[in-house]
Amino acid sequence: xxxxxxxxxxxxxxxxxxxxxxxxxxxxxxxxxxxxxxxxxxxxxxxxxxxxxxxxxxxxxxxxxxxxxxxxxxxxxxxxxxxxxxxxxxxxxxxxxxxxxxxxxxxxxxxxxxxxxxxxxxxxxxxxxxxxxxxxxxxxxxxxxxxxxxxxxxxxxxxxxxxxxxxxxxxxxxxxxxxxxxxxxxxxxxxxxxxxxxxxxxxxxxxxxxxxxxxxxxxxxxxxxxxxxxxxxxxxxxxxxxxxxxxxxxxxxxxxxxxxxxxxxxxxxxxxxxxxxxxxxxxxxxxxxxxxxxxxxxxxxxxxxxxxxxxxxxxxxxxxxxxxxxxxxxxxxxxxxxxxxxxxxxxxxxxxxxxxxxxxxxxxxxxxxxxxxxxxxxxxxxxxxxxxxxxxxxxxxxxxxxxxxxxxxxxxxxxxxxxxxxxxxxxxxxxxxxxxxxxxxxxxxxxxxxxxxxxxxxxxxxx
Amino acid sequence: xxxxxxxxxxxxxxxxxxxxxxxxxxxxxxxxxxxxxxxxxxxxxxxxxxxxxxxxxxxxxxxxxxxxxxxxxxxxxxxxxxxxxxxxxxx
Ligand code: SF4
Ligand code: SF4
Numbered sequence: 001x002x003x004x005x006x007x008x009x010x011x012x013x014x015x016x017x018x019x020x021x022x023x024x025x026x027x028x029x030x031x032x033x034x035x036x037x038x039x040x041x042x043x044x045x046x047x048x049x050x051x052x053x054x055x056x057x058x059x060x061x062x063x064x065x066x067x068x069x070x071x072x073x074x075x076x077x078x079x080x081x082x083x084x085x086x087x088x089x090x091x092x093x094x095x096x097x098x099x100x101x102x103x104x105x106x107x108x109x110x111x112x113x114x115x116x117x118x119x120x121x122x123x124x125x126x127x128x129x130x131x132x133x134x135x136x137x138x139x140x141x142x143x144x145x146x147x148x149x150x151x152x153x154x155x156x157x158x159x160x161x162x163x164x165x166x167x168x169x170x171x172x173x174x175x176x177x178x179x180x181x182x183x184x185x186x187x188x189x190x191x192x193x194x195x196x197x198x199x200x201x202x203x204x205x206x207x208x209x210x211x212x213x214x215x216x217x218x219x220x221x222x223x224x225x226x227x228x229x230x231x232x233x234x235x236x237x238x239x240x241x242x243x244x245x246x247x248x249x250x251x252x253x254x255x256x257x258x259x260x261x262x263x264x265x266x267x268x269x270x271x272x273x274x275x276x277x278x279x280x281x282x283x284x285x286x287x288x289x290x291x292x293x294x295x296x297x298x299x300x301x302x303x304x305x306x307x308x309x310x311x312x313x314x315x316x317x318x319x320x321x322x323x324x325x326x327x328x329x330x331x332x333x334x335x336x337x338x339x340x341x342x343x344x345x346x347x348x349x350x351x352x353x354x355x356x357x358x359x360x361x362x363x364x365x366x367x368x369x370x371x372x373x374x375x376x377x378x379x380x381x382x383x384x385x386x387x388x389x390x391x392x393x394x395x396x397x398x399x400x401x402x403x404x405x406x407x408x409x410x411x412x413x414x415x416x417x418x419x420x421x422x423x424x425x426x427x428x429x430x431x432x433x434x435x436x437x438x439x440x441x442x443x444x445x446x447x448x449x450x451x452x453x454x455x456x457x458x459x460x461x462x463x
Numbered sequence: 464x465x466x467x468x469x470x471x472x473x474x475x476x477x478x479x480x481x482x483x484x485x486x487x488x489x490x491x492x493x494x495x496x497x498x499x500x501x502x503x504x505x506x507x508x509x510x511x512x513x514x515x516x517x518x519x520x521x522x523x524x525x526x527x528x529x530x531x532x533x534x535x536x537x538x539x540x541x542x543x544x545x546x547x548x549x550x551x552x553x554x
Contacts, residue, residue, distance in 0.1 A: 063516040065501070079498040171517070188517045214476060215483055 019136070020209060022119065023129040023268040027292025036107045037116045045161070048168040053385065055172075062170045066414060072346070073414060075383050077353060084342045091338065093218070095331040097225040099323070101232050105219070106287035111211050114162075114204035115271070118155060125151045129268065155205050156197075163197030209272040212285055219282050228313040229322050233286050235266075235277045235308045236316070243277075248301070259303050266290035266308060276308055350448065351383035354441045356455040363458050371401075371424040372459045378419040380441065382411040388443040392421070396437030397457060400425040423457055433461035481539055485531025492527040493520065 050057035052070050059068045067074040067082070074081060093104060105112060126132045126147055138144055167189055168176050179185045185193075203211055212219055226232075240260035250257070260277070267275045269289040274281050276290045294308040315321045359375035367373050382388055390409045394402045404421040411417040423437060437457045443449035502519030514522075 062520055065497075065516070076498040076501075079495075186515065186517065188515070188521050191521070215479060 018273070020271065020273040021129045021132050021268075022271045022289070023265070023293070024123060025269045025289045025292045025296075027295060029288035030292045033107055033116070033287065037113050040108060040113050041117060045165050048165055048173040056174070058169065059172060060170050061172070071385075073351070073383060073385060075381070077381075078349070078383075081342065081346065084338065088335070088338055088342065091331065091335050094225055095328070095335055097222065098227065098230060098327050098331055101226065101230045102219075102222060102284070102286035103231075105212065105285035109285075111203060111208075111216070112285065112287065114200060115208050117158070118204040119271075121154050121158070122151060125154065155201055159197040159201040159205075160193070162200045163193040163195070166196040167193050209283070209285075212272060213283055219285075222282060227325070227327060228319075229325055231310055231312055232280055233276060233284060233288055233291060233308065234280065234311050234313075234316055235260075236306070236311075237277070240277065240307050259298070259307050261297065261301060263297055265293045265297055269293040350451060352388075352441065352443065352449050352451050353379075353381040353383065354439060354451050354453040355379040355381070356439055356453045358455060358458075364460070367424060370426075372427050372430070372457075373422050373424045374457050375420065375422050376439075376455060378421055378439065380409065380411050380417045380419060382413060382415055382417070384449065385413050387412045388446065388449060391442050391444060392419075393440045393442075394421075394423060394437055395440075397425040397435055398429040400429075400437070400457075425457065425459075427459050430457070430459045434458045477539065481532055481535040485528055485535045488531040489524055489528035492531075493524045496523060496527070 047058050048056060052068070055068060057068070057070050061068065065076050067078075096104065122132070126135055135144060135147065164176070164180070165173075170192075171189065176185075176189065179189070207215075237258075239258060241258045242256065243260035243262040244255075244257050245262055246252075246255060246257055252258070266277070267273070267290075269292075270276070271287060271289065272283045272285060274283045276284065288310065291308050291310065295305040298305045298307055312321055355378065357377045357379070359377065362375070365373045365375075378392070380390065388411060390411065392402065392404070392409060394400060401424045402421060403424060404419060406419060409417070409419060435457045437455055439453045439455060441451050441453075497520055502514065502516050502523075505519070506514075
């Protein structure tokens with residue numbers, strides 16, 4: 001099924017690009033798709049404006065090296081959580097692809113979502129498919145230039161807003177807006193806003209289906225995730241063929257015709273410009289535009305709907321359909337385990353870190369009382385959203401004393417505090433030249449906020 | 464045997480096939496690198512230069528991208544030249 005295209009597909013891959021003018025569609029799946037587009041765009045543009053605890057709710061604050069995800073604050077040390085989150089996203093893609101095919105492509109991929117938005121603007125300004133094609137072919141005139149200029153202006157404004165929002169995920173958006181209006185944006189902020197705007201403008205305005213065809217790795221390895229029970233958009237050749245135009249009321253039996261009236265509407269609506277009647281192709285983003293289009297035609301000629309429809313290879317061939325199959329179960333199991341692990345780890349995560357660095361200049365000193373003294377620099381990282389007061393203790397050698405000049409250890413929320421401490425111990429209590437000691441740090445009013453860190457205590461050694 | 468890369472492959476596709484994978488790699492590399500190192504600690508010899516974090520990340524990103532471009536271009540170059548070589552031998 002997949003292979004049938006690749007023989008001459010190679011040739012096609014490198015054929016000169018022809019601009020595609022997707023025809024407008026209406027219908028159930030189109031409405032569903034538009035709903036998804038609107039919701040996703042809404043989420044994208046509005047999320048940076050949400051507030052939480054007096055700060056931006058979702059902010060990957062690169063300058064401050066902190067990620068705020070609603071109530072959670074992640075530090076560079078917590079990098080593993082983000083990596084796990086990305087792996088989780090990748091796995092979900094596998095899972096959903098096995099189950100329902102390329103719904104991601106048709107309904108949720110940013111490439112599709114923004115392309116739809118830009119197409120919508122294009123339609124509002126330049127008109128329907130036939131009008132757009134005529135406009136492009138027409139010689140330059142004042143009216144044509146005006147229409148084109150309007151379209152590009154609207155596109156560019158929308159792109160700039162998109163770029164601004166994007167940068168607003170990485171540096172506080174209110175400050176960014178303030179800087180924008182006082183014309184004091186930094187060079188790099190300006191650069192990234194323009195960079196992302198340009199990428200959006202290019203991808204959604206011009207590249208469109210070519211991104212899916214030539215740049216998207218997912219489209220290429222879809223066959224690895226597909227099986228005969230995966231939901232696909234398919235044409236029903238037994239019912240449709242032989243295709244051909246006909247007069248209303250023709251007896252199909254007598255004329256020897258199938259249900260396809262060969263009106264080509266399914267090709268015209270396709271955003272990737274393929275003919276679904278040629279079978280499953282990797283270019284198909286499963287947007288279901290051809291389903292809605294063909295259903296409308298079927299209604300017009302009063303044939304039953306569903307000549308092009310969502311189906312699976314098995315059910316199209318009249319075989320039994322399996323929703324729960326090993327592949328799906330394995331993906332689901334891995335997904336569940338990973339989700340569970342991530343969640344428990346996040347819940348059990350202690351937002352406190354202690355780093356102990358031994359003084360590198362002197363191994364040890366002897367105090368006036370004849371005790372051995374080691375000096376350490378402690379770095380306390382309070383990753384919580386509240387300030388805390390901590391108690392520091394240490395053990396490892398009998399009678400060891402901990403001395404520090406700070407009367408109390410208070411670390412503000414999301415801050416690092418350095419602290420010099422000295423450990424003093426009697427040489428006779430040391431079992432060897434270098435002994436392991438432990439530092440315990442405990443927040444005073446929060447029992448769960450505690451951590452241990454090991455260090456070495458060095459003495460002159462037994463003589 | 465047909466050469467694996469047809470000579471009629473548009474230049475734009477070749478350019479994309481170099482720029483695009485290296486772009487993705489650069490994002491991952493930048494993320495990994497800067498979660499391990501703070502830009503402030505990377506200034507060599509205690510030089511007194513003050514770069515904003517955003518500038519540091521951006522420059523880091525472009526350096527990684529450049530590195531990826533060099534690597535992707537190398538792969539492309541060898542693939543094409545080897546394909547031509549094999550093609551010539553068979554003719
Ligand atoms: S829209 Fe339906 S009837 Fe028209 S050509 Fe396509 S498959 Fe045939
Ligand atoms: S073939 Fe149909 S479902 Fe596939 S991309 Fe084209 S219109 Fe969308």
